[in-house]
Structures are given as structure tokens and as C-alpha cells.
Amino acid sequence: MxxxxxxxxxxxxxxxxxxxxxxxxxxxxxxxxxxxxxxxxxxxxxxxxxxxxxxxxxxxxxxxxxxxxxxxxxxxxxxxxxxxxxxxxxxxxxxxxxxxxxxxxxxxxxxxxxxxxxxxxxxxxxxxxxxxxxxxxxxxxxxxxxxxxxxxxxxxxxxxxxxxxxxxxxxxxLLFWAVRRLMVVPIKRVVAHMTAYADAPEDARLIIEPEAGIEELRVAEEALASMQRQLTAAFKQRERLAQLGQAVARISHDLRNILTTAQLLADRMEESDDPRVKRAAPKLINSISRAVNLCETTLAFGKAEEPPPTLSRFMLAGLVQDVLEGERMAAKAGLVDFVTDVAPNLSIRADREQLYRVISNLARNARQAIESTGTPGTIEIGAGEEPEGWWIRVQDSGPGLPERARENLFRPFAGSVRKGGTGLGLAIAAELVRGHGGRLDLVRSDAEGTEFRIHLPGDTILAAPGSEPEKPFS
Structure with a gap:
């Protein structure tokens, strides 16, 4: 011994x-x-x-x-x-x-x-x-x-x-025999279950069944069983996500080819003599371009990675107007009122396409929440500067998020509010903001509405090597 x-x-x-x-x-x-x-x-x-x-x-x-x-x-x-x-x-x-x-x-x-x-x-x-x-x-x-x-x-x-x-x-x-019988043997049983489970964590049959007579050991077995159930569920979800990622990647690949053809046709529409076609063609081209970009980034997401942001300076007000214009077209008539509180000369440094996806996702969720109640509501997008960088606020007067959604916020396939939703939108949005070195926070969500706030750093570590980071300016 x-x-x-x-x-x-x-x-x-x-x-x-x-x-x-x-x-x-x-x-x-x-x-x-x-x-x-x-x-x-x-x-x-x-x-x-x-x-x-x-x-x-x-x-x-x-x-x-x-x-x-x-x-x-x-x-x-x-x-x-x-x-x-x-x-x-x-x-x-x-x-x-x-x-x-x-x-x-x-x-x-x-x-x-x-x-x-x-x-x-x-x-x-x-x-x-x-x-x-x-x-x-x-x-x-x-x-x-x-x-x-x-x-x-x-x-x-x-x-x-x-x-x-x-x-x-x-x-x-007698004491030695009693300790081995009452403590050592149950502990060895727990260790044996842990070893067997480690070899095949996806097998639910290997989850330990608490049966210890000693209270402390039984509490330990119950905690281990709970952890094993969570891990098994996580492994199953990971497998489903991997299968879904492969399916989405194939669909996105084919859809990208279709949209590329549509983009070529839309380019030719700009040559039309019809004034209405000429006005609609740029918007159609921008929408198709965003769809193509979304397919390409979806392919990257299917590989469990998001491309790093391409930082550039641009006026935020124009991007917000593009988002709201798209949401106005999709909104039900007379239900949603859109308000902006962004200075026309507010310039930020970020990836324009990725930030568009983030704000568009938050605005879309807000619009769908208001429309689900059938009661008129308001969506407001505001922005400003702070000592550390910039902030962007997206708030609505909708019904607020349910408790389940708040508990699983930013978790794929767990934080969806709508029936049939996947919950990927907020997860991707949070990941894109983190890629900028910032964060996406839920400020409040109650009967008076919901408010999300995006924080983007001014001195970003994503600047080109050897170059001085740019300071935020108005």
C-alpha cells in the first residue's frame, strides 16, 4: 500500500x-x-x-x-x-x-x-x-x-x-475497513466513471447515477452528473452545429454563384433609360453586393472563423440611413417609426460591412419585436464619442426580451425569441464587435423596451503593424 x-x-x-x-x-x-x-x-x-x-x-x-x-x-x-x-x-x-x-x-x-x-x-x-x-x-x-x-x-x-x-x-x-468501504470505494467509483466518460463524452449511458450514502459524496456525484449532462449536450450541439455549418457552407456557395449572376444583370440595369430603373439600380446593386458578402462571410463562419475586420474611416450617419431605409421597406405600414440621433459629421474607424451587419441585425430584431405585438412602436439609433472611442445605441419601445432569451443572449441556437429562429444573429453580431476589440452590451430590457449598446475602441490594436493608431475625431 x-x-x-x-x-x-x-x-x-x-x-x-x-x-x-x-x-x-x-x-x-x-x-x-x-x-x-x-x-x-x-x-x-x-x-x-x-x-x-x-x-x-x-x-x-x-x-x-x-x-x-x-x-x-x-x-x-x-x-x-x-x-x-x-x-x-x-x-x-x-x-x-x-x-x-x-x-x-x-x-x-x-x-x-x-x-x-x-x-x-x-x-x-x-x-x-x-x-x-x-x-x-x-x-x-x-x-x-x-x-x-x-x-x-x-x-x-x-x-x-x-x-x-x-x-x-x-x-x-475496523476503522480502515470502514473508511475503505464508506469513502475509498465510492471515490474509486467516481474516478472510474470520470475515466470512462472522458473516453466517450458523447455517450449519455456513461453519465454517473448518484447513489452514494454519504451526503458529501452524493453531492459530489450529483455535481459530476450535472456537469456530464451539460458536456454531453454541448458535444451533441457541437456535432449539430458542425453538420449545419457544412450544409450552410454548401448553400452559401451555390447562392453566391447565383447572386454573382444577378449582380451582373443589375449592372446592366444602370444603362437603362427608364429614370425609375436608374434610381432603383444602385440600391439593388448594393443589396446584391451585401448578399454576396454575407455568403462569403457565412462560408468563413462555417469554418468556425470570422475574417478580421478591414478598418477604414467613414461617416456613420450614412451607414445608419442605409440600415433604416432597408428596415422601412420591410416594416409593416404604420407600425414602426424610425428615429436617428447621429451627428452628420461623426466619423468612426471600423469595418463598414461588418458594422452594417451588426446594426442591421439589432434593428431587424427590434422591428420584428414591435410587429409581433401589433402595437405601433419606435426604433431609435443614436451614436456619439467617448474618451475610449465611440458608442452606438439601438433601442426600441417593444415588449422586451423574455427571461430565457436574456439568460442565453449571444449564444447560438439558444437565445432566439421568434418561433423558428436560430439565435445566430446576436451571436454573430457580438463576435463581429469583439473582432473590433469592442463589446456589445444589453443595457436594459423590460416592459418599456430594449436597448443595446455597441462600444468600439478608438485606439485599436488592429492597425497595421508599425503604424500609429488613429485617434477618434469628429
Whole structure:
């Protein structure tokens, strides 16, 4: 098992915490054992002293030594009736090293003394003071050797260590099994689904079905399933777009050839002597030219690319008039009123044909929105300069965009309002504006109407290499 896996790290952390828990349990246990050991020696010494007191302190030396050996002490001092009396005694092999009063010692001090005794290698003699049991006096004192106590403390500690180690190992194994069952296995399942889905993201059968019992893992599975469904839908849409792009490219190619022939015929119409034909011919030629240009750019769009804009200076008012003139011809009589707010001398730097497509698309959408209500409305196109460049406003008094359209604005095949619409118009318009280094924003859309605003930069990065960018001017 590798240490950098979730199971390996959990096992390592379990081992560390188990060892820490054993230390926290073992030290207090040995401390309590030492305290009980000393209390037992005091009780045994008190019992031995009572045997002497019942004989009026007349006892054989051999019997006295046997009582001391059974109690595990060298001397017993008992204070009764305010008199301190050496009840039992035997020779002490060395001076007393320390005194411990069990009546006043605190637990931290007891822990300190226990650890000091465990790590000591000397066989010291200590005095232990305590309270006699059953009101057998005021104070009892004994002297004893530390070596036997240390041996019993070590034996007890070893037994406790073995027992706790067995319990800890069993606990660690159960925890390890539980973690693998409840966490590692579900995580591996999620990883397996992710790997299989990555190999074939268009296959909806590979989308994970959330089934984890743990809430956090189930939330992760639900989020993964949602993401996979969105990706699968996106892949399907991409495939449909690719097929549609191929179809549009073929249609545009054939349509361009047809329009080229129509353009040649329209050129000959200019030679007609009929005044009405002469007036209509330039407009017809311009419309056919735009249609041919649209076919060519559609072919480029089918290749997932839009040609870079060809920047030039021109008066915006003339372009806006061309757009509105076309929309007036297409509008239903008496329903749409067109208003312009563009200074005649406002000159901008942009691709004229691409900007025409953008403004024409916005104006067409506004006209269709007003006509769909059957109520008269107004379309206004305004423009002006700003420190960063130019702005162009296209607003209407129509019904406003529905919420679905606002959420999917500028997304192909998702932001259409009209039944049967594709939603490509705004997507292409936004792409054309971005190609100029600008942006197309929806300022507002409510019951009072809709307003779009185009921002075009003045210092454009699309200028020819090595040339100074032109500044906007009026």
C-alpha cells in the first residue's frame, strides 16, 4: 500500500493517533497504580502495627521482621493520641532519599513522581506519609525501597501496553475497513466513471447515477452528473452545429454563384433609360453586393472563423440611413417609426460591412419585436464619442426580451425569441464587435423596451503593424 494514497495516509494517521491515545491512557494508569501501591503498603503496615499493639509491644524479633516483610516496608511509625511512636522497625540499608505525603500530593505532582521513578535506575529508600484507615490514628509513616515498586509498575505498564495495543490494532483495522468501504470505494467509483466518460463524452449511458450514502459524496456525484449532462449536450450541439455549418457552407456557395449572376444583370440595369430603373439600380446593386458578402462571410463562419475586420474611416450617419431605409421597406405600414440621433459629421474607424451587419441585425430584431405585438412602436439609433472611442445605441419601445432569451443572449441556437429562429444573429453580431476589440452590451430590457449598446475602441490594436493608431475625431 502506498503512503500517498487515501487509504495509506488514513492508516498512518490512525496509527499516530492510536499511539498518542495509548500514551495519554498509559501514563495516568501507571500513576494511579503507583498511588494504589503506596496506599496498599500503608494499609498493610497499619495491620502489622495492630498485631504489635495487641501484645503490649511484646513480640519476637523474628515475628516483627516477618510482619515488615509481608507489609513490604522497613519501618512503621504510627501517631495515636498526639504521640508519635515507632511501632515496627528494621535496619535501613541507606539514607532516605525522598518523602511523599499522600494526603496533600496533587495529580500533576503524582504524574511527575511516577515518570521520575520509571526512568530512575537507583534503588532508593523513600518515606511515605498517609492517613490511617478506620480511624486507626492521626498519621502513619512507612519507609520502603523503590526497586520492587518500579518492577511492578513496569510489569503493569507492559500488560496495559499489550492490552491497549491489541485493542488499538483491532480498532485501526475496523476503522480502515470502514473508511475503505464508506469513502475509498465510492471515490474509486467516481474516478472510474470520470475515466470512462472522458473516453466517450458523447455517450449519455456513461453519465454517473448518484447513489452514494454519504451526503458529501452524493453531492459530489450529483455535481459530476450535472456537469456530464451539460458536456454531453454541448458535444451533441457541437456535432449539430458542425453538420449545419457544412450544409450552410454548401448553400452559401451555390447562392453566391447565383447572386454573382444577378449582380451582373443589375449592372446592366444602370444603362437603362427608364429614370425609375436608374434610381432603383444602385440600391439593388448594393443589396446584391451585401448578399454576396454575407455568403462569403457565412462560408468563413462555417469554418468556425470570422475574417478580421478591414478598418477604414467613414461617416456613420450614412451607414445608419442605409440600415433604416432597408428596415422601412420591410416594416409593416404604420407600425414602426424610425428615429436617428447621429451627428452628420461623426466619423468612426471600423469595418463598414461588418458594422452594417451588426446594426442591421439589432434593428431587424427590434422591428420584428414591435410587429409581433401589433402595437405601433419606435426604433431609435443614436451614436456619439467617448474618451475610449465611440458608442452606438439601438433601442426600441417593444415588449422586451423574455427571461430565457436574456439568460442565453449571444449564444447560438439558444437565445432566439421568434418561433423558428436560430439565435445566430446576436451571436454573430457580438463576435463581429469583439473582432473590433469592442463589446456589445444589453443595457436594459423590460416592459418599456430594449436597448443595446455597441462600444468600439478608438485606439485599436488592429492597425497595421508599425503604424500609429488613429485617434477618434469628429
Amino acid at each position: 502506498k503512503i500517498n494514497t487515501l487509504s495509506g495516509r488514513f492508516l498512518l494517521l490512525t496509527t499516530v493517533f492510536v499511539v498518542l491515545g495509548e500514551v495519554l491512557i498509559l501514563v495516568p494508569a501507571i500513576t494511579n497504580y503507583r498511588h494504589d501501591y503506596l496506599e496498599t503498603r500503608l494499609e498493610r503496615a497499619q495491620i502489622a502495627s495492630l498485631a504489635l499493639l495487641t501484645t503490649d509491644q511484646m513480640i519476637e524479633p523474628e515475628l516483627e521482621q516477618e510482619l515488615l516483610n509481608n507489609a513490604g516496608v522497613y519501618n512503621v511509625v504510627l501517631r495515636r493520641d498526639s504521640a508519635r511512636q515507632l511501632v515496627l522497625s528494621s535496619p535501613i540499608p541507606k539514607p532516605i532519599a525522598d518523602t511523599f505525603d499522600l494526603r496533600e500530593i496533587s495529580f500533576p505532582e503524582s504524574v511527575r513522581d511516577t515518570l521520575s521513578e520509571l526512568f530512575s535506575t537507583e534503588d532508593d529508600i523513600i518515606r511515605v506519609v498517609g492517613q490511617p484507615v478506620q480511624q486507626g490514628g492521626q498519621v502513619i509513616e512507612v519507609t520502603l525501597a523503590t526497586a520492587p515498586m518500579r518492577v511492578q509498575m513496569l510489569e503493569y505498564g507492559l500488560r496495559m501496553l499489550i492490552l491497549s495495543a491489541l485493542v488499538s490494532v483491532a480498532t485501526a483495522v
